[in-house]
Amino acid sequence: MRKLQKKLSIKYGKIAILTHFNPDGDAIGSTLGLSQIFTQMGHECSVIVPNDFPGFLKWLPGAEEIISLPGHEAKVAEIIEASDILFFVDFNDIRRMKEIREPVSRSSAHRVLIDHHPDPVVTADSVISDTSVSSTAELVYRFIVENGLKKYMNKDIAVCLFAGVMTDTGCFSYNSSSPETYKVVTELLRYNIDKDRIYYRIYDNFSCDRMRLLGYCLNERMECFPEYRTALIWLNREDQEKYHFRTGDSEGFVNYPLSIKGVRFSAFFIEKKDHVKVSFRSKGDFPVNTFSASHFNGGGHRNASGGESVESLEAVLEKFRGLLPEYREQLNDYED
Ligand code: 5GP
Ligand code: MN
Numbered sequence: 001m002r003k004l005q006k007k008l009s010i011k012y013g014k015i016a017i018l019t020h021f022n023p024d025g026d027a028i029g030s031t032l033g034l035s036q037i038f039t040q041m042g043h044e045c046s047v048i049v050p051n052d053f054p055g056f057l058k059w060l061p062g063a064e065e066i067i068s069l070p071g072h073e074a075k076v077a078e079i080i081e082a083s084d085i086l087f088f089v090d091f092n093d094i095r096r097m098k099e100i101r102e103p104v105s106r107s108s109a110h111r112v113l114i115d116h117h118p119d120p121v122v123t124a125d126s127v128i129s130d131t132s133v134s135s136t137a138e139l140v141y142r143f144i145v146e147n148g149l150k151k152y153m154n155k156d157i158a159v160c161l162f163a164g165v166m167t168d169t170g171c172f173s174y175n176s177s178s179p180e181t182y183k184v185v186t187e188l189l190r191y192n193i194d195k196d197r198i199y200y201r202i203y204d205n206f207s208c209d210r211m212r213l214l215g216y217c218l219n220e221r222m223e224c225f226p227e228y229r230t231a232l233i234w235l236n237r238e239d240q241e242k243y244h245f246r247t248g249d250s251e252g253f254v255n256y257p258l259s260i261k262g263v264r265f266s267a268f269f270i271e272k273k274d275h276v277k278v279s280f281r282s283k284g285d286f287p288v289n290t291f292s293a294s295h296f297n298g299g300g301h302r303n304a305s306g307g308e309s310v311e312s313l314e315a316v317l318e319k320f321r322g323l324l325p326e327y328r329e330q331l332n333d334y335e336d
Contacts, residue, residue, distance in 0.1 A: 015045040016083040016109075020091035021098045022277075022306075023053045024251075025167025025202065027090040030114070030136040032062040033160040034087060037144055040152040046079045050098040054248020056205035060163060061156035069099050077103040085110045088124060090136040092117035093299060114139055117301060118289065134181040137164025141184045158191035163198055170255065171199065174303060206249070213243035217253055224260065228324040229331045231257030234269040236313055254279040265331055267320060271313040278307045278316065284334040286327075295323060
């Protein structure tokens with residue numbers, strides 16, 4: 001575990017808050033929470049994301065202000081150039097910022113990393129990195145308290161941070177055994193947030209097409225490998241067109257195979273325009289972050305990681321299936 005905490009003196013004017021490609025609930029909740037604190041303090045603050053984010057996060061307070069690429073390159077460059085401080089939120093590798101890296105590389109602003117992924121390789125002037133927390137949102141709340149900013153907390157900010165903790169723990173089903181997480185959640189609930197409503201606005205927000213696509217995936221696109229305690233799901237471009245695929249529609253698909261008795265390792269492959277995006281999940285000690293880093297140009301957490309490949313979907317699937325025998329012992333080495 002690596003933990004580096006530093007108090008930060010925030011005496012800067014303009015702030016840009018940046019997060020990772022394919023932003024998830026934690027990325028969006030954390031950046032929105034932080035930005036609303038700084039806005040309350042009187043700073044000019046922008047949230048910038050490298051690509052669009054799922055519709056089920058667009059109702060979060062402040063989400064309408066988020067600037068996403070592609071399409072706003074000049075504006076993003078201008079904001080980053082004018083910023084005195086850049087926050088890097090919820091990622092441990094600068095490459096995860098994709099096209100935002102370019103304007104960032106030209107900026108001499110003070111850089112602050114707030115993240116919970118292992119082994120950060122981001123160069124920053126202040127590093128707030130703690131792999132023991134459930135989510136970056138939990139860390140953001142602690143950052144707020146430790147820096148004497150709690151007086152700027154409000155209900156909207158609590159909603160955003162709660163959404164971050166909830167989504168990064170799969171509604172408190174993994175990565176959420178620390179009592180500290182519940183202390184933070186207790187504090188957030190004190191802002192009178194409607195926890196049940198946050199849940200259903202995020203998880204009960206899908207289209208009919210998305211539900212049918214899930215059914216189709218489980219029926220037609222799932223492969224099980226009981227001897228390796230592994231299952232995978234794949235989705236090609238045609239499948240996505242047929243079901244009118246929209247950003248976020250495949251969110252959570254990777255988790256389904258883990259509910260099969262005995263399955264410890266789950267993978268999801270989705271064909272994009274110019275690459276294949278891969279997601280991995282595991283139960284127990286099987287480290288999907290190192291697996292992804294070794295074979296799929298990715299990384300993440302021990303039990304949740306992702307990666308990508310520019311090879312064809314067929315080649316990527318073949319590669320994955322071919323790797324399983326190498327991990328047979330490791331994958332069978334767990335107690336249920
Ligand atoms: P997801 O499968 O939901 O996209 O991502 C799961 C976890 O893996 C997240 O913590 C995310 O930050 C990380 N991750 C996803 N894709 C990549 C990738 O391409 N590279 C790296 N380094 N991490 C990734
Ligand atoms: Mn996270």
